[in-house]
Amino acid sequence: MDGVTDWITDVTVSLFTQSLFTVKSGHFCYHLIHDSGKSQKKMECQKPDVKPVLYSFFRSSSCWRVRIALDFKEIDYEYKTCEWFYEEGQKRAEYLKLNPMGEVPTLIIDGNTLTQSLPIIEYLEETRPDKPLLPKDPVLRAKARALTEIINSGIQPLQNIRVEKKSGDSTWAKFWIEKGFTGLERALQETAGRFSMGDSISLPDVYLVPQVYRAKRVNVDMSKFPLISRIDSALSEVDAFKSAHALRQPDCPMKERLSS
Amino acid sequence: MDGVTDWITDVTVSLFTQSLFTVKSGHFCYHLIHDSGKSQKKMECQKPDVKPVLYSFFRSSSCWRVRIALDFKEIDYEYKTCEWFYEEGQKRAEYLKLNPMGEVPTLIIDGNTLTQSLPIIEYLEETRPDKPLLPKDPVLRAKARALTEIINSGIQPLQNIRVEKKSGDSTWAKFWIEKGFTGLERALQETAGRFSMGDSISLPDVYLVPQVYRAKRVNVDMSKFPLISRIDSALSEVDAFKSAHALRQPDCPMKERLSS
Numbered sequence: 001m002d003g004v005t006d007w008i009t010d011v012t013v014s015l016f017t018q019s020l021f022t023v024k025s026g027h028f029c030y031h032l033i034h035d036s037g038k039s040q041k042k043m044e045c046q047k048p049d050v051k052p053v054l055y056s057f058f059r060s061s062s063c064w065r066v067r068i069a070l071d072f073k074e075i076d077y078e079y080k081t082c083e084w085f086y087e088e089g090q091k092r093a094e095y096l097k098l099n100p101m102g103e104v105p106t107l108i109i110d111g112n113t114l115t116q117s118l119p120i121i122e123y124l125e126e127t128r129p130d131k132p133l134l135p136k137d138p139v140l141r142a143k144a145r146a147l148t149e150i151i152n153s154g155i156q157p158l159q160n161i162r163v164e165k166k167s168g169d170s171t172w173a174k175f176w177i178e179k180g181f182t183g184l185e186r187a188l189q190e191t192a193g194r195f196s197m198g199d200s201i202s203l204p205d206v207y208l209v210p211q212v213y214r215a216k217r218v219n220v221d222m223s224k225f226p227l228i229s230r231i232d233s234a235l236s237e238v239d240a241f242k243s244a245h246a247l248r249q250p251d252c253p254m255k256e257r258l259s260s
Numbered sequence: 261m262d263g264v265t266d267w268i269t270d271v272t273v274s275l276f277t278q279s280l281f282t283v284k285s286g287h288f289c290y291h292l293i294h295d296s297g298k299s300q301k302k303m304e305c306q307k308p309d310v311k312p313v314l315y316s317f318f319r320s321s322s323c324w325r326v327r328i329a330l331d332f333k334e335i336d337y338e339y340k341t342c343e344w345f346y347e348e349g350q351k352r353a354e355y356l357k358l359n360p361m362g363e364v365p366t367l368i369i370d371g372n373t374l375t376q377s378l379p380i381i382e383y384l385e386e387t388r389p390d391k392p393l394l395p396k397d398p399v400l401r402a403k404a405r406a407l408t409e410i411i412n413s414g415i416q417p418l419q420n421i422r423v424e425k426k427s428g429d430s431t432w433a434k435f436w437i438e439k440g441f442t443g444l445e446r447a448l449q450e451t452a453g454r455f456s457m458g459d460s461i462s463l464p465d466v467y468l469v470p471q472v473y474r475a476k477r478v479n480v481d482m483s484k485f486p487l488i489s490r491i492d493s494a495l496s497e498v499d500a501f502k503s504a505h506a507l508r509q510p511d512c513p514m515k516e517r518l519s520s
Contacts, residue, residue, distance in 0.1 A: 100447035101410060112399045118413070119405035126398045138386045139372045145379035150361060153378070157417040166435075167427050175426075187360035 052077040052109040055098070058249035061156055061210035062117040063105040067244035068206045069121045073131045077107075081251035118152055121206065133203045144197050147187055147204035151211050155180035159214060173218045181215065184208075185225045192227055194234050201238065209235050213246065312337040312369040315358070318509035321416055321470035322377040323365040327504035328466045329381045333391045337367075341511035378412055381466065393463045404457050407447055407464035411471050415440035419474060433478045441475065441485045448487045454494050461498065469495050473506065 054070070054077050056063040070077050082095070082104060092102060099106045099115045107114045110127070114120045125133055134141045157163070158180075159173035169175075191197050196204040212232040215222065222229045235241045242248070247258040314330065314337050316323040330337050342355070342364060352362060359366045359375045367374045370387070374380045385393055394401050417423070418440075419433035429435075451457050456464040472492040475482065482489045495501045502508070507518040 096446070100450070101414065101443035110399070112402075114399075114402050114406065116406040116409040116413075118409055119402045122405055123398055123402040126401065138383055139370070139374075141386065142372075142374050142379045142383040145382055146374065146376040149376040149378055153376075153413045153417050154361065157413050158423060163418060167429075169427075183361035186356070190360070 050111075052107055053080055054078070054108075055080045055082050055095075055104050055106040056249065056251075057082060057104050058246045058252040060104050061214060062103070064210040064213075064244060064246055065117045065206050066105045066107060066120050067249075068209065068240055069124050069133060071240035071244045072133065072201065072206075073124055073128050075124070075128065077109075079250055118148070121203065133201070133206065135197065135200075135202065140197065143191055144202045144204055147184070147191065147196055148207050150180060150184045150187060151204070151207040154183070155211060156207075159218070173214070174220055177211070177215045177218065177220050178224075181220070181225045181228055185227050188227045188231070192231060195231055201235070205231065205235055205241075208232060209241055210246070310371075312367055313340055314338070315340045315342050315355075315364050315366040316509065316511070317342060317364050318506045318512040320364050321474060322363070324470040324473075324504060324506055325377045325466050326365045326367060326380050327509075328469065328500055329384050329393060331500035331503045332393065332461065332466075333384055333388050335384070335388065337369075339510055378408070381463065393461070393466065395457065395460075395462065400457065403451055404462045404464055407444070407451065407456055408467050410440060410444045410447060411464070411467040414443070415471060416467075419478070433474070434480055437471070437475045437478065437480050438484075441480070441488055445485045445487050448491070452487055452491060455491055461495070465491065465495055465501075468492060469501055470506070 052070070052075060054063070054066060056067065056079055058081075095106075096102050098108075098113050101115065103115075105115070105117060105120065107120050109123075114123055121133065134144055155177055158176035161173075164170075164172040188196060193199040195201050196208060208228065209232060212222070212228060245258060246252060247256055312330070312335060314323070314326060316327065316339055318341075355366075356362050358368075358373050361375070363375075365375070365377060365380065367380050369383075374383055381393065394404055415437055418436035421433075424430075424432040448456060453459040455461050456468060468488065469492060472482070472488060505518060506512060507516055
């Protein structure tokens with residue numbers, strides 16, 4: 001991050017007093033430049049020549065989603081493992097400054113620290129629209145986001161390992177995934193082609209793959225969900241979904257690693 | 261809905277064969293017209309002179325969010341109570357055609373059936389941008405959405421009454437709300453002014469108010485969260501937040517109703 005910070009200071013320090021924003025941010029460069037109305041400088045700041053950094057854990061489905069989006073949009077990034085992120089201590093105290101929930105993923109990009117998978121992907125979509133993950137039509141966008149929400153707020157939070165542990169019920173994750181997949185399978189019947197929304201890859205596909213992986217790990221009978229299974233299988237052939245796979249990440253133990 | 265359907269048929273039936281969309285939809289009018297490139301007709305279809313209909317349950321926090329967004333954007337709508345929505349039977353079977361998860365809210369708007377609170381509000385934001393709930397700057401949008409996600413996927417799904425029942429733990433909801441509010445309080449220190457994002461009302465405010473209401477119902481000690489409490493209190497003075505309150509809805513029992 002030091003490279004980014006130095007560069008920012010050069011370009012923007014003189015603009016500091018012009019800020020109209022009431023929102024406080026440690027990463028004021030972007031906002032100040034944006035606020036000054038100098039769009040050329042804004043662009044410079046928006047895409048500094050520094051690789052984005054992703055704090056990631058290989059098996060976290062939220063990190064997995066962000067990796068798919070980055071790979072799909074062909075954004076090169078540095079992978080930062082953080083196996084330590086659940087433990088208390090100095091590293092965690094420092095990490096909390098980046099991510100107030102103390103969770104992964106965190107993405108440092110364009111001189112800004114972004115958290116939470118959905119807002120990160122919406123940000124990538126807004127700033128790197130070339131390979132879109134959302135349709136242009138507002139109704140279709142709402143449909144794509146609704147499929148996404150079935151997983152994002154309807155399934156994933158409930159089947160999280162911490163939550164299952166707290167419940168003390170070893171069938172907890174399986175129960176909630178099956179319940180959610182029943183609705184998702186029904187919803188996909190309205191929208192699916194080869195993928196979740198017709199024949200183009202879109203946001204719900206990014207969410208579907210890590211969720212199916214977890215479903216299989218907790219022994220959900222996927223034959224009950226033929227459409228979800230078919231889409232998952234089609235996505236497994238797509239490059240970005242291959243490279244972003246949990247078992248192809250640097251922090252995945254060698255014995256579990258996928259060979260290709 | 262019959263009025264809308266008739267009108268749609270008149271305008272669009274001749275365009276049917278021109279569709280390039282692979283996404284199937286019962287509400288094909290919008291997409292076909294859009295696809296035909298006749299932008300004037302698209303606009304006509306996008307905003308038919310029919311009041312939006314919201315399927316709502318007064319105490320559901322997801323419905324509450326949509327009510328705040330509709331009221332904030334001054335969109336008049338018809339309120340459809342659906343106390344029956346958890347029960348099996350004919351009504352529910354019909355409702356599943358509108359909402360594949362069988363949940364509330366569902367919003368019928370512009371001739372389309374939309375589900376899930378976040379996608380609905382993003383749709384309102386995209387089609388009715390006049391009173392925005394998201395900043396223009398992509399970084400600030402990501403920050404606003406990240407605060408929103410702390411509640412949307414980090415707290416609300418876990419503290420849901422169905423989930424608490426399933427856990428068999430009467431302190432379940434309290435536990436997850438306190439855990440989530442600890443992170444939210446920390447995150448708000450970076451962004452808050454009078455409201456969650458500076459001094460303008462934005463998306464996370466829409467999520468905060470129903471979540472605080474539920475926190476109080478399960479006896480969360482709100483004195484531990486002074487910033488959340490202060491923002492909640494400021495929002496309680498705002499018209500849209502008053503009119504959208506759970507205890508001011510037509511399906512709220514009279515004995516619980518707020519008088520003003």
